[in-house]
Amino acid sequence: MTPTVEIEGDVGRVILSGQFDFSAHREFRQVCETLIANPSVKEVLVDFQNVNYLDSSALGMLLLLKEKIGVANKSLALVNCRDTVKQVLEIACFGKIFTIR
Amino acid sequence: MKILVVDDTEAVLLLISRFVEALGHMAVIARDGAEAVQVWRQERPDLVLMDMMMPVLSGPEAAMAIKNEAGESWVPVVFVTGVGEENRLAEAIERGGDDYINKPVNFRVLEAKLKAFDRTLELNRKVREQSSKLADYYDRAEEEKRVVRHLMEQMVNAERLYDPLLEYWLTPAESLSGDLIAAARTPGQSLYILLADGIGHGLTAALNVLPLTQPFYSMTEKGYSISDILTEMNNKVRQVLPVGRFVAVVLIAIDEVNGWVDVWNGGMPGVQLVGIDGQSQHVWKSAHLPLGIVPTEAMDVIPERHYFSAPGTVIAYSDGLIEARNPLGEPFGIQRLMDVVATYPPAERMALVKRRLTEHLDNVPHHDDISLVMAHCGLPQRALPIHSAPSAADPMRFQELAESRWRYSLNLGAQQLQHINTVPFMMNFINKVIGPGESQSDVFLILTELFVNALDHGVLGLDSSLKREPEGIEQYLTERARRLAMLQQGHVEIDLTGMWLDGQDYLRIIVKDSGHGFDWPGWLTNDLSTAGGLSGRGIALIRALCDMLQYRGTGNEVHAYYRVRSKKP
Numbered sequence: 001m002t003p004t005v006e007i008e009g010d011v012g013r014v015i016l017s018g019q020f021d022f023s024a025h026r027e028f029r030q031v032c033e034t035l036i037a038n039p040s041v042k043e044v045l046v047d048f049q050n051v052n053y054l055d056s057s058a059l060g061m062l063l064l065l066k067e068k069i070g071v072a073n074k075s076l077a078l079v080n081c082r083d084t085v086k087q088v089l090e091i092a093c094f095g096k097i098f099t100i101r
Numbered sequence: 102m103k104i105l106v107v108d109d110t111e112a113v114l115l116l117i118s119r120f121v122e123a124l125g126h127m128a129v130i131a132r133d134g135a136e137a138v139q140v141w142r143q144e145r146p147d148l149v150l151m152d153m154m155m156p157v158l159s160g161p162e163a164a165m166a167i168k169n170e171a172g173e174s175w176v177p178v179v180f181v182t183g184v185g186e187e188n189r190l191a192e193a194i195e196r197g198g199d200d201y202i203n204k205p206v207n208f209r210v211l212e213a214k215l216k217a218f219d220r221t222l223e224l225n226r227k228v229r230e231q232s233s234k235l236a237d238y239y240d241r242a243e244e245e246k247r248v249v250r251h252l253m254e255q256m257v258n259a260e261r262l263y264d265p266l267l268e269y270w271l272t273p274a275e276s277l278s279g280d281l282i283a284a285a286r287t288p289g290q291s292l293y294i295l296l297a298d299g300i301g302h303g304l305t306a307a308l309n310v311l312p313l314t315q316p317f318y319s320m321t322e323k324g325y326s327i328s329d330i331l332t333e334m335n336n337k338v339r340q341v342l343p344v345g346r347f348v349a350v351v352l353i354a355i356d357e358v359n360g361w362v363d364v365w366n367g368g369m370p371g372v373q374l375v376g377i378d379g380q381s382q383h384v385w386k387s388a389h390l391p392l393g394i395v396p397t398e399a400m401d402v403i404p405e406r407h408y409f410s411a412p413g414t415v416i417a418y419s420d421g422l423i424e425a426r427n428p429l430g431e432p433f434g435i436q437r438l439m440d441v442v443a444t445y446p447p448a449e450r451m452a453l454v455k456r457r458l459t460e461h462l463d464n465v466p467h468h469d470d471i472s473l474v475m476a477h478c479g480l481p482q483r484a485l486p487i488h489s490a491p492s493a494a495d496p497m498r499f500q501e502l503a504e505s506r507w508r509y510s511l512n513l514g515a516q517q518l519q520h521i522n523t524v525p526f527m528m529n530f531i532n533k534v535i536g537p538g539e540s541q542s543d544v545f546l547i548l549t550e551l552f553v554n555a556l557d558h559g560v561l562g563l564d565s566s567l568k569r570e571p572e573g574i575e576q577y578l579t580e581r582a583r584r585l586a587m588l589q590q591g592h593v594e595i596d597l598t599g600m601w602l603d604g605q606d607y608l609r610i611i612v613k614d615s616g617h618g619f620d621w622p623g624w625l626t627n628d629l630s631t632a633g634g635l636s637g638r639g640i641a642l643i644r645a646l647c648d649m650l651q652y653r654g655t656g657n658e659v660h661a662y663y664r665v666r667s668k669k670p
Contacts, residue, residue: 022301055469056298056300056301056349057300057301059300059347060300060301060345060346060347061345063344063345063347063394064344064345067344067345090387091368091369091370091387091420092349092368092387092390092391093367093368093387093388093389093390093391094390096390096395097390097394097395
């Protein structure tokens with residue numbers, strides 16, 4: 001999986017596709033770090049539109065991202081979650097700590 | 102490079118070795134194949150430039166001998182050939198020669214070839230270095246796995262998992278499991294079950310779940326509630342694991358005596374309660390974040406309670422079971438699991454789920470750890486030991502004749518009632534005094550019931566009739582938590598005395614509270630078989646376990662005499 005990035009104004013969007021699991025971890029981290037380092041980006045959106053599966057290590061990566069975003073004083077939201085992704089996020093009760101739209 | 106130059110013609114030997122040296126390499130020489138092998142042994146050159154036709158041992162024969170001895174390390178052999186040697190040359194290269202150069206030697210071409218071999222040799226060295234490093238890493242990882250596997254086995258302790266009411270199945274995706282199942286009984290004989298799933302699998306996942314076992318076993322055995330255990334486990338996980346690591350957890354408490362199941366589900370698939378007919382009666386969905394994500398203060402550690410009215414089975418599993426995919430990529434799913442459960446009697450379900458999953462996987466390995474727990478509840482109980490009251494059970498005789506051996510009393514004010522887990526705290530002492538044996542669990546039950554009555558109904562003034570309706574229990578627990586948090590005054594006094602009468606050890610437990618008491622004569626006529634609904638079992642239970650139970654005054658003081666049935670250690 002290669003995530004792509006779109007920046008619109010002060011919103012940086014990370015668009016993921018396919019399976020979001022441990023094999024995506026390096027690319028995901030790199031993409032997110034560029035967005036975090038970009039001073040004009042105030043909000044980061046992780047876009048799940050094209051993701052059909054995510055596992056527990058992906059949840060771990062999201063937690064790490066949340067921590068880094070918090071340190072950088074930006075905001076984070078998970079968007080366009082399809083049913084399968086939504087289910088995994090629901091079971092993990094991630095709605096309690098993430099903004100999911 | 103150190104280059105071995107082999108030729109039986111002195112002039113050629115001199116010419117080539119001088120040229121090699123002029124290029125900045127070091128030359129060693131030999132005059133026939135046999136000598137070449139010998140010099141190679143002593144000098145270990147990086148490359149061999151060798152004539153084909155030589156006395157004693159020919160070039161190709163010497164090359165084979167050298168290659169054989171060099172083994173894993175690569176020694177390029179370049180043949181220097183004259184016209185008419187093509188057939189033998191092709192053969193020699195097929196059998197391990199690396200390249201050739203024609204006679205008379207074109208030095209421009211030889212220089213280029215040496216450069217190319219230098220590059221390849223460098224690359225080869227790097228690859229060998231890396232592969233040896235890789236082999237080291239592999240060995241180390243295997244050794245680490247072996248150690249962690251041993252640790253896991255010790256800490257999980259399969260022996261403890263034996264319980265007549267519990268069936269379980271755990272099969273890791275790799276040699277180490279990130280799923281963990283643990284079970285233990287409280288002193289009051291409630292069955293506690295822990296099912297945990299660390300993120301990922303293999304070594305790191307196994308390490309994630311390790312911090313859970315110790316608080317689970319030690320606190321269960323002391324009689325702490327599952328809320329207390331969760332608090333401790335979350336603290337441990339937060340302390341030990343880095344950000345981004347977490348453990349999904351289900352904690353189940355089955356209390357057969359009072360007929361309820363408590364479940365706290367943080368990030369695991371729904372826990373099911375099914376009847377003998379396999380029909381779902383209750384589901385505990387994941388309602389909390391997995392452990393290790395948020396600080397303990399921000400967690401809701403109160404489990405959800407369900408009362409069962411008929412025998413049933415509590416079924417819990419990790420997502421590895423329902424997500425196990427067949428060769429077509431289709432997951433096993435909840436439906437297949439529930440179909441087996443609905444079709445077969447309780448005793449056959451576990452074996453059939455295993456068989457269905459094996460059929461489903463069709464020899465494809467599952468990618469995540471699989472664990473499944475089935476705990477039966479509400480089965481006909483072992484009869485409570487109801488003591489035939491001995492002649493000693495006469496209040497007057499106790500007061501006059503019993504010899505008091507030790508005394509331990511405790512007075513808890515509002516603040517202590519809010520923060521101290523009184524019963525497990527006192528059990529530490531009781532266990533030391535009365536020694537091991539079934540009495541420990543009896544005393545735990547008596548103390549728990551008496552203390553809970555004193556606190557809930559006496560100090561907090563809660564009405565237990567609220568508990569009679571299954572929906573009322575949630576209301577009751579919420580109200581209890583609210584009143585306890587607001588508590589400003591009130592106290593509970595507990596007085597334990599070891600007594601000796603007619604050659605028997607007795608334990609007297611006196612519990613007094615600051616409440617108004619209750620209409621105790623009415624309650625005392627209840628016994629276990631007639632205690633209806635969801636309240637009033639407590640007192641009936643204590644009466645069954647004790648030789649004598651007396652309420653005094655308005656009922657805010659209770660005296661229980663228990664005959665200790667174990668030998669002191």
